[in-house]
Amino acid sequence: MQLSSLDIAIVLAYLAGVFVLAQWVSREKAGHAKDTDDYFLASKSLPWWAIGASLIAANISAEQIIGMSGSGFAIGLAIASYEWMAAATLLIVGKWFLPVFLRNRIYTMPQFLERRYGTRIRTVMAVFWLGLYVFVNLTSILWLGSLAIAHVAGIDQMAALLGLAVFALAFQLYGGLKAVALTDIVQVVLLVAGGLLLAGITLDRIGEGAGIWAGFQRLRMEVPGHFHMILSPDNPFYKDLPGISVLIGGMWIMNLSYWGFNQYIIQRALAAKDLAEAQKGVLFAAFLKLLMPVIVVVPGLAAVLLAPDIARPDAAYPAMMSLLPAGILGIVFAALIAAIVSSLASMTNSISTIFTLDLYRSRKRDDQRRLVRTGRIVTVVAMALAVLAARPLLGSFDQAFQYIQEYTGFFTPGIVVIFVLGLFWKRANEAGALAAAIGSFVLSIVLKLAWPALPFIDRVGLVFLLALALAVVVSLSMRHAPEKDIIRTDDVDYRTGTSFNAGAVAVLAILAALYAVFW
Numbered sequence: 001m002q003l004s005s006l007d008i009a010i011v012l013a014y015l016a017g018v019f020v021l022a023q024w025v026s027r028e029k030a031g032h033a034k035d036t037d038d039y040f041l042a043s044k045s046l047p048w049w050a051i052g053a054s055l056i057a058a059n060i061s062a063e064q065i066i067g068m069s070g071s072g073f074a075i076g077l078a079i080a081s082y083e084w085m086a087a088a089t090l091l092i093v094g095k096w097f098l099p100v101f102l103r104n105r106i107y108t109m110p111q112f113l114e115r116r117y118g119t120r121i122r123t124v125m126a127v128f129w130l131g132l133y134v135f136v137n138l139t140s141i142l143w144l145g146s147l148a149i150a151h152v153a154g155i156d157q158m159a160a161l162l163g164l165a166v167f168a169l170a171f172q173l174y175g176g177l178k179a180v181a182l183t184d185i186v187q188v189v190l191l192v193a194g195g196l197l198l199a200g201i202t203l204d205r206i207g208e209g210a211g212i213w214a215g216f217q218r219l220r221m222e223v224p225g226h227f228h229m230i231l232s233p234d235n236p237f238y239k240d241l242p243g244i245s246v247l248i249g250g251m252w253i254m255n256l257s258y259w260g261f262n263q264y265i266i267q268r269a270l271a272a273k274d275l276a277e278a279q280k281g282v283l284f285a286a287f288l289k290l291l292m293p294v295i296v297v298v299p300g301l302a303a304v305l306l307a308p309d310i311a312r313p314d315a316a317y318p319a320m321m322s323l324l325p326a327g328i329l330g331i332v333f334a335a336l337i338a339a340i341v342s343s344l345a346s347m348t349n350s351i352s353t354i355f356t357l358d359l360y361r362s363r364k365r366d367d368q369r370r371l372v373r374t375g376r377i378v379t380v381v382a383m384a385l386a387v388l389a390a391r392p393l394l395g396s397f398d399q400a401f402q403y404i405q406e407y408t409g410f411f412t413p414g415i416v417v418i419f420v421l422g423l424f425w426k427r428a429n430e431a432g433a434l435a436a437a438i439g440s441f442v443l444s445i446v447l448k449l450a451w452p453a454l455p456f457i458d459r460v461g462l463v464f465l466l467a468l469a470l471a472v473v474v475s476l477s478m479r480h481a482p483e484k485d486i487i488r489t490d491d492v493d494y495r496t497g498t499s500f501n502a503g504a505v506a507v508l509a510i511l512a513a514l515y516a517v518f519w
Helices: 005-025 035-043 048-059 062-074 077-103 109-116 119-153 157-172 177-181 183-207 212-222 250-260 261-268 275-296 299-305 311-319 328-363 368-396 400-409 410-425 430-450 456-477 498-517
Strands: none
Touching: 005 157, 005 177, 005 328, 035 177, 035 328, 035 368, 035 410, 048 157, 048 177, 048 183, 048 261, 048 275, 048 328, 062 077, 062 119, 062 275, 062 299, 062 311, 062 328, 077 250, 077 261, 077 275, 077 328, 077 410, 077 498, 109 261, 109 328, 109 410, 119 157, 119 261, 119 311, 119 328, 119 368, 119 400, 119 410, 119 430, 157 177, 157 311, 157 328, 177 261, 177 328, 183 275, 183 299, 183 311, 183 328, 212 299, 250 261, 250 311, 250 410, 250 456, 261 275, 261 328, 275 299, 275 498, 299 311, 328 368, 368 498, 410 430, 410 456, 430 456
């Protein structure tokens, strides 16, 4: 694949433009120095469109674009359940979780745990999330992103990896979350435009001049096995996506953990001007999630016919990019870079938020300038660690997206138990929460070793039920200590406005139609 002069000019224009825009939106009024609200929560002033766009820009990165296209090539449309189920999950987050978080002025997820349970659980989970974000999420974004860029641009992968890391740091290091969130609307527009162009051109090529729809129909006819959302037990990838369990089992746990209790994601909604704005933002994100499989799965499906001999599934998306004409390739390449650097910037900002506000400040009372400076230092250190760890951790995986899901599945059942009980059951206590956290990991390992044939999504659902029971039993066996719980829920209003309700009904109706068509 060769980038033309036009392609290179488009990419350079994007890089310069987003950098300048990030610095411009990050500027402060004369005499005002950034404080922690400014740097970590964008001055708590984000509008709904920035929240929704930033949620998607943070989420859609190399993991989804490269990883899910690879899984689309290997498995088929069924992998889109991660996207479409997320749309329904966002509605739950907006209606039931955000009212509690914003009523209690929560800045970080570990902070919620401390106010609800106590200090030990805050420290344990803060350390856990830092490790997960640096050595699983951040490394995967860097590795899969550099893989694609190296393939497209014809450069060494480690050079691409270093370039991504440096640019992601440069454009957001000064401004923090505001620099990320307020540029994400540009990133998402570019991401959607580039993704739709790639999907349309590849389908048109399959249609051999008869158009996009003809190409889609031919694809469905020639590889019908790739268009079932619910896999049968005899499917070779049933263990990855075990049939009806996708709709009623462990995928709900994975999505609730990711969209509802994950600092990397929820931080955008916590930075909203008010609850109504946050709810409109997550609704906007839910609609965008319905569109994402067109962008991240269809290119992998198209590769089944257009590039059937690729060496590994994760090469499907770059292979489809090689079919694009000059100019269009530059737009799609810029869109890919936009998705990667936005996610890198979002992840490192969340890492610095948790470290600074939950570990550093909890032990040391510092002035605002020093806290912001600490956050910037942590951002650089986290990125450096991810650069060093990327190849050793991810270099040998054919479908990195599936690896990420299975690894995080060891911990997510316990996380969901802790937060759901913390939000909705006042009798839950810190001992029960710690039991769920430890039990989730131990039970996951035991079940994986003792029952290796059990699909990991089913394992996530089963471990959730076991960890829930464990947390309830331990909580009831310990003395109730209501003085530790300072989270207010008695005056939380869960009612949502007409626009949110109408939008939620529309999202659910579209989901029902999609699953009915592609069952």
